[in-house]
Amino acid sequence: MGSSPTKNQKKSRAVVAQAGADRYAGATDDELRTAAAEAVVPREFDEDGAVIREGYVEDAAQLLGVVREVARRTLGLAPFDVQMQGTLRLLHGDVVEMATGEGKTLAGAMAAVGYALQNKRVHVITVNSYLAGRDDEWMGAMFDFFGLSHGAISEELDSASRRDIYARDIVFGAINELGFDVLRDHLITRRSDQVRTDADVAIVDEADSVMVDEALVPLVLAGSEPGRAPAGRITKIVKAMREQEHYVISEDHRNVFLTDRGAAFVERHLGIDSLYGESGDDHRIHGSTEFLNSDATLENAASDEEERDANLGEAAAGEQLRSADVLVQVNVALHAEHLLIRDVHYIVRDGKVALIDGSRGRVAELQRWPDGLQAAVEAKEGLQVTDGGRILDQMTIQALVGMYEQVCGMTGTALAAGDQLRQFYDLEVSVIEPNMPTKRYDETDHVYASAEDRDNAVVKHIMDIQHTGQPQLVGTQDVAESERIARELAKVNIECAVLNAKNHEAEAAVIVEAGRPGRVTVSTQMAGRGTDIKLGGTDEAERDDVVAAGGLHVVGVGRFRSQRLDNQLRGRSGRQGDPGSSVFFVSLDDDVVAVGGAGEELQAQPEPDGLLPQKKVINFVDHCQRVTEGQMLDIHATTWKYNKLIKDQRDIINDRRDSLLDTATAWDDLSYHNVDKANALKSAGLAQEVLEQAAREIMLFHLDYEWSEHLAYLDDIRESIHLRAIARESPIDEFHRMSIAAFGNLAERAVEKARETFDEVEITGDGVNLEGLGLHKPSATWTYMVNDNPLSSGGGSVIGSIVQMFR
Template sequence: MRAWIRRFLQRPGTLDLAPYRRLLGPIGEREDAVRELDDAGLSAAAGKLRRDDGRELDRAEVIELCALGREAARRQLGERPFDVQLLGVQALLSGRVAEMATGEGKTLTAAIAAAGYALRGRRVHVLTVNDYLARRDAEWMEPIYTQLGVTVGWVGQSSTQEQRRDAYSRDITYVAVNEAGFDYLRDGLCGSEDERVQPEPGVAIVDEADSVMVDEARVPLVLAGTVEPEGAGDPKLVRVIGSLRKDLHYETDADDRNVHLTELGSQVVEKALGIDLYDADNFSRLAAVNTALHAHALLHKDIDYIVRDGKVQLISESRGRVHLRQRWPDGLQAAVEAKETVAQTESGEVLDSITMQGFLRRYPVLAGMTGTAVAVGEQLREFYQLEIAAIPPNVPCVREDEEDRLYATLERKEDALVAEIAEQHAKGRPVLVGTLDVSESERLAKRLLAAEVPCVVLNAKNDAEEAAIIAEAGCHGAVTVSTQMAGRGTDIRLGGRDAADHERVAGLGGLYVIGSGRYDSSRLDGQLRGRAGRQGDPGGSVFFTSLQDELVQHYGKDEIPAVEDSSEVLTDSGAQLAVDHAQRVAEGVVMEIHRNTWRYHQLIEHQRALLKQYREQVLTTDVALEELEKSAPDRVAELRESVSEEVLAAVARQIELHHIDRRWAEHLAFLTDLREGIHLHALARQNPLDEFHRAAVPAFNRLRSEVRERTAETLEKAEVTEDGIDLGASGLRKPSSTWTYVVHDNPFGDEAQRAIGSVVAMLRGKRRRR
């Protein structure tokens, strides 16, 4: 009872681990017998667990799997899984999210659980956050899988279609979650079963589950097809917008989320372009002006994006890494590219898209692991129906987490930050500094060099060297300045990669983690702190904050007490409460955006599921021909006299698949336009979500009948021979190329703010006309 009460107070809302702990004794008792087996005997024992019915492992089988997995890891990797790792295995096998601290062996834990699912005939995807981890973990764990008699493969961005198909055919596939989602979207447009690479989903084990399932839950994965570039990237327009000045030609709101032209700004733009911006015939030009203005005023180099290799590359807010395939909606992307004078990338229309949350919920069995799950337990339960199993560390954490050092101004904070880093470096203690963005990391690095403190910078610009940099971050005297990426998935060992200097560094207090400011989420603060103190090592952490930090200014400005500007640490409890309050407000805003966004996407995902189910019927049966026999019976009878039944069925299938895909793309475009303006209904005291459903449901209900009509119309006019049909000649042209990317769901900020901003802008224009 005492242990239960302690668990409840420390980890509220988490599962009781007692049922899992009861199996540790029997697993340990089985260990000696398993160790006596030779390699063939070990593989044969694992083979006895194999079933093709997908049934869950029972108690005795879980014990056997853990004993065999422990021995396979000892033989193949020289690592014997700890008891706490076997608790994690059981949590994953139960479809839970296992919270395991940094350095506790999540990769090995996931491997044993994945093998357990695979032995029951379930196809397993281990979803990682990037290609590097997918390949590293697959190759690292492969000897264990081979020993247990299951196959493994991995998929990366550069994988060919055949390599993807081969990797997905294995029992277990390691793949970055974005890449798995893109493969799903591409498969959804296949014209034949042979073109698909990804089988039906079975089990997903999500690495860094908090980042993937919460931070990026509302991020849509997009499949696009080529169209003409949009006007926001017009060089002349960009030059005009680039000449405008804040507070003179344009103004932004307090949060820098919305921007609008002043009366003078509108006059300058109209004169330069030679048009009346507010004329009804110039609506598209006005939209391009607003997009270019957003790129100029609200998107900043080395904060929102970087320019590398002649390309604009977006920085993931949740990971601090470059998203190689992330972009803004095409008009905004083109505007930023023109602003930075780099080659404009192809624009495109959306052929299909799905949110990360929608993609993950397709898996019948979903599990995950991360170092910070409890903090997002509410979201995991609400959006995924997942419970948290908080796994204790193998060795208690002895890291010393200090109170924030709070200063009145940014300047005072940065002076103190540089002085602290220099002091720790002089002692030889390794320091990892977590900054908020690329720009800040580079500014701090310059100040450290000026103070004669050598440092290594890890940010989105050199993310390819991430593993190598992080591996040496625990060396004696090392100073590493990093953005939020901070090496998730890679351990920082005291004394360097080989831990040769471990005792010397441990004697100095271990790795010292310093945050240059609070993140928008306390969970992200915890992730940064968690880089130190792995596996019972000594370590420390502290955050330097100021009342001028962006977080405080945006979310807690009204709570800031009057304080004197001093180089000393502020001890006013009210000042610290202002920082804490700002972070809580930020967390609440993010949670509400997530909840609100999913309310819209829930309907879209439901409609997608219905349409994909019907598309699968068309792809795998002759239902298209059966429908045409009803809607175009004379034409079908005519074609039966000149072509075989097989050719006719194939032609009907090709035509209907094309129109299904075409109408779905049109429907997505309609929903996007609908949602862009739906919050204007709030101004009329209507429920925006109800109004969205009121328009979206009838539109979808008409979709299938319109597909049938178009299919019949095409067949009436098409030339069909024994060789089939030329879709292009029949006017059914597909995009000349397709590509995938990730896009911010609300690039212009909160919808309500945007609605109000649009109305204000409209009223300004009308007032100016008078």
């Protein structure tokens, strides 16, 4: 089912027609509960918890009719037929496309009821914790009617609260929160400490964002050990470098590379022999006091530059690093200096670097970059530099979604992500027509020769629309652009509300008023998901005036790299049959054109104001966007190939962990290894439970440590695996060969080290004293998401990475 976006619409409409709004209007509450129970066959288990009968919907029309009536009684909402169609397709395991304002939240909640009545635990996955809490509270009365327990996972909950919520029938949670709980459960040494209870079904809200946009990044759990942050000397040297002379930036602005001259520049100024020496070579960094004389490219530098560069010659006593570390630090410092832009990728707030989530335009709260990149950006901005840490475990969002037996989802822009959803999740898309025909008018893009011409045209266009009384939502690519447009509007006396990562806390207040007549709202991509702009304001008092003026007008400043993001912005207008309009202003300087059109030439003559009205120009912009989407799909496919092997290895480690946690395997091995010590411990009167737990902690410590070391090794080889292509070897094949070879004796090494520890460690009635042998567990852990792109080189995988601190 669901083999084409519209294939099942006729069948779905027929089923929904049998679940009309009046079918159960006269039924009592108890009759409704009975009818719901009769419409499904619940999953059954044997005494050991194994499934002996799978749950399924036996009478879809009856089930839909019941939940439709219950939604009306408990929530005061009367679901449209299209919402019931969406619910039906979710119960069939599709990703449904429903336009903005069509009621995806209610459709998802009704589907959750259908699955939960089959005796299946359901996770409703959202893009952030705010929406998880809001939707749980909003839909809770309907769940309560059926006796279904429910709750929402949020950042501030402690382990006990999380454990309680995960045991409920329906759990709402942000994708990263659910994933990080999986990772943290991989560190437990007692089964009773496990927080998460496995679920059977995932209903993914904003499925394209969660399963496509964020599937490129793994979730990472790190421990508190010093990371490889760039030394202060290296940061200064990088600032003294010159483009083309010492480094070059790739056309897509995703990577920066040292030139031979740049490598020599670093070597000379650090006083080391080679950046590319053996990984074990240690170097004590010495200063060179001959910068200006030894490098002709700096001889003609301005006096302030001379002074800055001369400062690099000061000795750096005590900075001793391996060649590999120096090279990594230089690459990280180059990325921070030249590829991460303030007010685009991050903002500085209260003396700290705050990351911006590019797909949503919001500040990524409690998040940071890994691999020394955060420290490099802090050094670049002259802020206090923070430490890094050791990776303890990681998993991709794609692997997380794969943990669920059944997956379905909903979004306003599923069709454009259909290829990815099919290829990576074996999911089909069902398009649900809007309840009322869309009246929005989407004007053809206006393309300009330069960004300056484009911005001038945007301001003029906003001024013209102001005379109509239409409210306007101006969508920009980043914080800097939103503020620039706002300044230009102020010059022509147009007041506007600015909504970006710097004032995200004002989002709700800004959005509820964005539909008032003549209102202009300038926003990054953050304005949208999970919210509706109501015409006439939150109370819709001036709705008629706005409708008469033409509804909400959306102005896009530049296209996004994905058509889906463009459609999300357009979708703010024309909800539920309202009038509306949209237009995008694009320039040949825009990122999507520069990247997608790299190496291609466009012959077109602009008009005096810079406008390029030719049809071939529009086609070229479309082509560039398709190229960038194709690049992202290639990255996703390649990332999946790399991470599938890591997932398979992780599954082996997790099986080993489960065995150690749930059995006496650890004690059996260690006591057999050292019978004398085992007998002595028993003779000392130590309880068997204490001995088994001590052995368990010893074994788990070394298994976890060896897995962490293995992940670090895999990260190192992925940083350089692209070089295999130079030797005409397949990078992926080589990665697989090297990673399999390294993994081969991981468990054996862990056992051998555990035996050595057992021989030496002190075990008392209070447990095992690993600290006494210097075997320290991380004093703190944090989690983060890494933009994982193995197609890049020289450390490109750290670009766009984010870290969520866990307290």
